[in-house]
Amino acid sequence: MQKLCTLILLLSAFTAINAQKKQDEKKPNIILMMVDDMGFSDIGSYGSEIRTPNLDRLAAEGIRFREFYNNSICAPTRASLLTGQYPHRAGIGYFDVNLGLPAYQGYLNKESLTLAEVLKQNGYSTLMSGKSHVGKDSLSWPNQRGFEQFYGFIPGASNYFDIGKYGQAPPVELIKNNRKEKLKPGEYLTDKIVDNALGFLDEQNKTGKPFFLYVAFNAPHWPLQAVQEDIDKYKGKYDIGWDSVRQQRLIRQRDLGILSPGQSVAARDPEVPRWENLTYDQKQLWKAKMEVYAAMVDRVDQNIGRILGKLKELKKDDNTLIIFISDNGAQGGFAGYNRKPPRNTGPIGSPGSYDYQEQNWAYVSNTPLRQYKNNMHEGGISSPFIAWFPNRIKGGDLVKGTAHLVDIAPTFYEFAGAKYPEKYNGVTPNSLPGKSLVPVLTGKLNSVERNGAIFWERAGNRAVRKGKWKIVSTYPAYQWELYDLEADRGETKDVASQYPAVVNELSSDFFKWAEENGVVNYDKIKPAQPMQIPGSAVAAQ
Template structure:
């Protein structure tokens, strides 16, 4: 009997060892955190030249890696489509926005052939968590829990108030979703805080498992409406009395000091639509500086909450084995409406519950320093984002590199870091091949920029661009004329070289039309909505009225 027991025990141990090894292997995989802010410009955090207090992001930058060149898709929903799937937006089904224009590339929600980060990582043993803004499909069949996320808290459409009914009683209820169940923000709660409250709760619950985790944390801030906590606004009282002309010069000087802006780079020329600060009246200055005080407060609160995430990682002893990536979904939003603009629907002072102001073009001109143009445009100010990557185990701190990366590169990067297999078949569907390249060689100091072997492409509402090496062509709807810039010297896009180098224009244009055909891009004039609405600051038709400015 004793001999039988010993043999049985040995067999049990033999069977258990592989399982224990598997658990150990799973927990040795890196945790992944993807943080995105909304409508924030290139220079709006300290490590990219800002005066806004962002010590936690600055810590990640100092201990990690920054890119000078990282591209998004210039507007909310298309950016999210590419980020979540590793596909160009049209290939993922969100070529225009989260509205259906009647073609597969423009259906307004993620198609099944474009697998989300959560779907792939979950299949590879990860817990998948999300807290924040979705905005890639309104139908509940395509909500986060139905697209691979184990846990979700946040909102589905393109924007949200930050407060429920407050002192002024004008803010409508803020409807949020937690794992497919609707709930409302309570009076006194602030959305940015609640997003991270839930993210931290998810991390605590996930810590009971033996799995690594992927956390997607897309903030609403600093997207309009400008609403912030009084204590955060108070920190910036008087900071913007100097106005946008002086502030832009301060940011340019800081960018040069940091090495974000190289000495040989030309900066964008002054936006002629932005009035000189010194020409404004006293009352006009009071209105304008209040906008930037609130905008800064919103970014400050995001950074405070990122600090809470870092503290939680340390508490859980997961800080050394976690990759964090931080980006913005597009450049700051333009939309100069004149210095006498009367805020619409405002139920209280700028920043309070019920106020509906936004940053507007004069301050967005500063936010996008040193670049040209704004959200929804394919010049550098429209789709250039700060990029910070932090991973103590694998990323050498304090680096600033060229990068030249795109949203489509995030998915292959995360999959390589996680040792994840991208499936050839997923629930009976053959997934699209990934469009981007892994950033791992750049993140681990094996390269200073992505070697992709092909150009990068953009199209949104008729606006188009191609980046090939240091050359970039861009056209702004309704014009179909290409401009050409040498970004190695002129990232401010101050000198159009199209007339001097028609050979380059023709080469990149031919590349564009081949890409457009294989990606499903359609001439915008053939599919644009019947009731287009202009995005402020743009002469091009933007999303329909219900979706404008998201």
């Protein structure tokens, strides 16, 4: 009888383990890809001339959103993306610097659980490669916040080369599972990020568990540094100048459906000079910038192709959800077209280059939207959004979407069948404010149905989106502008004076949200020396 009972217990345990294994096999693998400082129109499926065949394939076989919102700048975007919280609630309301208040402590708090922490608790392997930027303290590093494997860098930017033909760049310091290492001469950071991601996938394949992989590319964030063979692809491509390139992108966006019929286009940026007014030498400088920028985006796409190849090799491509976004719009910050960056020790694109795209070309990257990174007009907070999931997402769909970073976490948890914990390491987690995108991704809805609004605040810049309406104000002014985004996503006509009741309603919503999330008047916490975008008067990274 004792032997029989033991046998029954062993069989029950085996059955339970086998059932759990089958359940895990049904759970989808999840890959989250994010690029840095890339504009709304910088990939082929959103109107670009830059070669992005792998992203275009994901778009053709998956779904695209016309409206997907980020938080306008690196660290607050990553805080929301990783936790499903608004950035202030997660502790990064300004940047990865401590301004002395919980909402502005500059690193993720314990109450805001990361995607890795939740998914790991629900049976997933958790992997990350790339840029972290959610806190410099080691307690905020990826391995300390739920990622079993991590390779990349902690702060907000990095060189792409260690040393090369022209000049010498400072050593590129990286972290692999809490141990420091350096980029070797001849290596390129975008490639190394994916080299490690692929290595993690090979190791993880032995576990029999589903995986969550977060690939956070540094590109095309400054400095403009690219592989020469990629730069060569774009030689002469931008000789026609930014005005003509922007017009070509607008035509493609209309053909693709990204720009809806009758939808407005942002007015031409008056600070951007006419291309025909530049001298020959000025044109050579500016077209070189965009050639390198395009090469950096191109190399990202090549590496996405490597990830897709690995999925197919591991026979996991049929059960993997991929989402691709950008952390903010392209970086403006006009500094004049005779600007000579003082740190350059080599040509644009080389290891000695510390140049960046700048406003003249960022104006093209954000087509057809207004403004740039760190601003709450559409060009600052809008990202391309592609989701791909064979047999679950219908190929080729293009929908309104109207989603935000806070919606990613509930989406992943629903697809994964993951339970969001009531307690985690003795801490009560913050509740999730977002809505799952599953109904939109699976064709049941055209856009997210939410009862309330979407909110933004960063360094005094503020915005609220509710239905078709959006109010926005730019620091130091505290005057609300109002736009009807259904007809005027280019934000060309401020109708605040015509609809004061709408302004009052959305303004009231903002201040209620601000109080709930610990947002304070920026003048009360403003750093003595705000961080600057290179060559810009805008306080930012």
